[in-house]
Amino acid sequence: MTIELFELQQEDVENLTRLHIAAWNETYSSYMPSEVLKGNTFESRLKSWQETLDKKDPSLFVLLAKIDNELAGFVVASIDPRDKLGFDAELMAIYVLKKFHKQGIGKVLMSSAFEFCRTRGAKNIYLWVAAENMKALEFYSKFGGKKESLVKNDHGVRHVCFSWGLAHTKF
Numbered sequence: 001m002t003i004e005l006f007e008l009q010q011e012d013v014e015n016l017t018r019l020h021i022a023a024w025n026e027t028y029s030s031y032m033p034s035e036v037l038k039g040n041t042f043e044s045r046l047k048s049w050q051e052t053l054d055k056k057d058p059s060l061f062v063l064l065a066k067i068d069n070e071l072a073g074f075v076v077a078s079i080d081p082r083d084k085l086g087f088d089a090e091l092m093a094i095y096v097l098k099k100f101h102k103q104g105i106g107k108v109l110m111s112s113a114f115e116f117c118r119t120r121g122a123k124n125i126y127l128w129v130a131a132e133n134m135k136a137l138e139f140y141s142k143f144g145g146k147k148e149s150l151v152k153n154d155h156g157v158r159h160v161c162f163s164w165g166l167a168h169t170k171f
């Protein structure tokens with residue numbers, strides 16, 4: 001099995017939108033309020049991905065993964081030195097479709113995002129994860145994430161924060 005990694009192109013925007021919605025529903029259907037899930041529409045996600053592509057923001061990293069020419073997952077990271085929480089970068093999203101889990105895609109997406117941030121001078125990175133998202137919590141712990149004491153409520157769901165120092169973190 002070969003994981004093909006590539007940057008977002010116009011031709012992938014619609015497929016990425018479909019994958020994002022499918023992965024969101026797979027991940028959150030059991031504990032996210034239904035009105036939040038219903039608000040995750042094709043039109044709103046498509047608009048958001050199109051804006052991301054058009055903006056060409058150099059501080060934003062978007063990487064897609066394909067298996068046998070099928071879109072399997074993506075990661076988004078953003079550089080923001082010493083942001084309001086005191087970190088240099090945020091891992092904003094990482095999603096792999098369920099049928100592609102446990103094949104190393106999450107790891108390669110995450111390590112690529114870390115490398116992007118590290119080479120742009122970020123010393124650390126953080127992310128928010130729903131406190132009930134056991135699979136992701138295990139994944140982040142396994143890959144050396146440090147659970148911070150920060151918590152926030154997002155979409156009516158409690159989120160916890162994980163961070164990594166980037167200088168020595170290698171997956």
Ligand SMILES: CC(C)(COP(=O)(O)OP(=O)(O)OC[C@H]1O[C@@H](n2cnc3c(N)ncnc32)[C@H](O)[C@@H]1OP(=O)(O)O)[C@@H](O)C(=O)NCCC(=O)NCCS
Nearest residue numbers: 027094095096101102103104105106107128129136139142
């Ligand atoms: C969290 C997530 C990104 C992990 O992605 P993934 O592609 O399954 O991750 P990997 O395959 O790299 O690693 C996961 C596990 O598979 C194992 N693994 C990796 N390659 C493997 C292989 N070739 N064969 C068997 N197992 C493998 C890893 O060691 C790891 O083991 P663990 O579950 O015992 O910890 C994925 O579960 C996901 O997208 N979840 C839904 C969305 C989500 O929750 N996102 C986070 C929001 S904050």
